């Protein structure tokens with residue numbers, strides 16, 4: 001079995017046209033031009049400012065008469081210099097204007113080097129803050145030299161002093177400094193404390209080493225050198241990302257460390273003393289280790305060296321990346337994507353539920369009478385009206401056995417002359433007995449009402465699904481991610497397809513195309529075709545396959561196996577990231593702690609929807625059951641969720657293996673109690689009234705829900721709304737899976753032959769027809785296995801080679817010749 005994995009991201013670059021490249025070049029040229037202008041302007045500012053402080057006063061009158069050519073100025077940059085210096089320094093911010101030189105220089109450099117300007121925002125913001133703060137400070141401190149604070153500083157200072165006085169102004173200035181220290185420098189009491197502690201220790205160390213004869217001048221020099229190096233390195237680290245944030249995740253850890261050889265320390269200590277004891281932990285990491293802390297004890301010969309705590313570089317780097325670029329946003333590729341609006345959906349009922357008082361009264365009386373006939377007295381009865389069913393909650397008199405009421409189910413139904421009575425005895429968690437009676441005039445639950453409900457809109461779930469409304473008329477919202485897989489079954493025409501559409505629509509209303517992808521399998525070819533329009537937004541498919549919606553059962557096997565490959569790939573990514581599930585993984589990826597260069601990517605949820613599962617099991621049997629069971633067992637953690645619908649709830653379709661892995665199940669109306677048991681492990685689905693009336697279970701409790709109704713034109717409108725928006729270049733591509741039918745693996749070895757090889761040969765020889773479909777039928781095999789058998793028969797020489805549409809020739813005439821053939825083969829081997 002040859003498998004190749006090719007993980008492809010949806011945002012695969014489309015073919016870059018020559019035009020695009022050209023426009024990029026133009027862009028770059030403009031940037032370089034503009035950048036150089038900025039750099040030159042910064043130089044001009046510097047010259048103008050310096051000469052303003054030397055000759056400013058003399059130029060003051062000339063600035064007012066710029067047009068007069070006879071006026072001469074002393075500024076080194078002529079009238080222009082005098083003018084800009086006047087604007088920035090005199091009328092502006094005074095000495096603090098020098099920071100503009102830095103700002104323009106940096107902006108120019110960023111443009112010339114084509115570095116993202118995002119970081120500049122931060123720099124401009126804080127520098128402008130400092131400029132204003134400084135100009136107020138100078139205006140405040142040097143009232144006699146107004147040019148130090150500039151007109152702005154001077155005036156602001158006057159303004160502040162007029163309102164809050166000198167003390168108030170100085171407090172504001174101090175507050176400004178605190179803001180800068182906290183947010184820009186990121187100072188906290190802890191950092192200050194640790195700084196002082198470190199300096200104290202350094203002073204102590206210096207003092208001691210000075211005293212200790214072991215500390216030769218060599219040592220001090222080295223230590224000094226190390227410190228200097230650290231300072232330089234730190235500066236570099238500060239500056240580097242400003243100029244080179246190209247590689248977001250790379251960091252050369254060695255650059256962060258001062259280079260010091262432990263051995264030199266050890267040697268120094270040993271050479272000076274006769275019997276020194278030096279304890280140095282973890283000598284294995286001697287190269288490029290951080291500074292070690294040396295603790296001197298009272299005994300001068302005993303020096304303890306303590307390895308410092310290692311910095312968590314990744315953390316720092318990630319938070320720095322997040323500070324610079326913000327959290328990773330997976331929706332950025334389609335940032336203008338607009339979610340479908342609620343008005344695309346239709347409102348079916350005008351008002352809410354209509355309560356028919358007479359009907360309620362009548363039903364109540366009948367229930368009471370029927371029970372009284374069987375000597376069951378009722379203490380209290382309460383009715384809750386739902387959209388299609390009313391729940392009568394009964395509190396029986398003390399001493400009445402619940403099983404007695406339950407056994408009267410059919411009698412009560414008969415006396416109420418209604419289809420679909422369901423008795424819940426007792427209602428879990430309530431201690432009452434429930435009798436559900438269908439309403440004469442059920443209210444249709446529109447998809448609009450459930451999608452628009454606050455419960456759905458505000459649902460904090462990974463994959464919220466609005467299924468419909470419960471008996472107490474509450475919107476019923478469940479999380480597919482928690483289910484984690486859903487089985488939907490029900491007889492034909494009871495609302496399965498509408499239910500599937502409701503599930504898909506819910507997800508379309510809540511999830512961005514970057515966050516969820518659907519794999520749709522639709523053997524009926526008509527149910528899910530509408531979703532074709534959103535192929536490039538929401539669908540996933542195999543590479544090189546035409547339509548994303550799979551209608552051919554043989555292709556399903558490849559898709560399922562490909563999903564298994566995707567699952568394995570995702571598990572290894574999760575393992576690599578040391579997280580347990582997709583949510584943690586994506587959170588980590590968003591906070592830029594995972595490097596895309598190591599294959600990490602944002603993982604969208606994948607929802608596999610199989611309509612008509614029975615059909616699939618019939619044609620492909622075990623070959624689909626195995627990958628489905630594998631996905632169902634393992635895929636929950638990595639965000640692959642399965643929704644399987646079938647109208648034939650028989651045990652050979654919903655097998656034990658499938659059932660064990662699908663705790664969440666929806667049953668629409670079925671025809672027999674046995675079917676109900678097959679789906680829900682309990683009866684009840686046979687007593688539903690159809691038209692979207694359903695039972696939902698996720699373990700123990702069974703909830704009766706009226707499924708929301710969504711019609712085909714509504715789905716069409718939604719898919720059209722989404723489909724007409726900008727999309728990804730292609731559908732989300734699943735990893736490639738090369739199935740066994742590719743013919744590459746002809747099993748030539750006799751020992752590796754299929755166990756049914758002899759039987760298959762006999763069938764082919766008897767029928768004198770070499771076709772895989774014959775084997776499929778006779779041996780009840782899937783397409784793949786039958787194909788492989790034919791390949792083996794060809795390799796053995798029993799059938800001829802592939803001849804297009806004609807069946808293969810059979811080279812052995814009858815069964816006796818076949819026996820002879822096998823005997824010969826055995827003797828030869």
Ligand SMILES: Nc1ncnc2c1ncn2[C@@H]1O[C@H](COP(=O)(O)OP(=O)(O)OP(=O)(O)O)[C@@H](O)[C@H]1O
Pocket residue numbers: 444445490491492493494495496497498499647691692693706707708709710
């Ligand atoms: N939630 C609902 N509310 C009201 N009517 C519904 C609802 N669901 C289904 N119906 C009615 O039942 C009809 C059949 O529904 P649907 O096509 O979903 O059945 P199905 O189980 O998918 O049938 P099949 O298996 O043959 O495709 C719909 O045309 C609609 O009139």
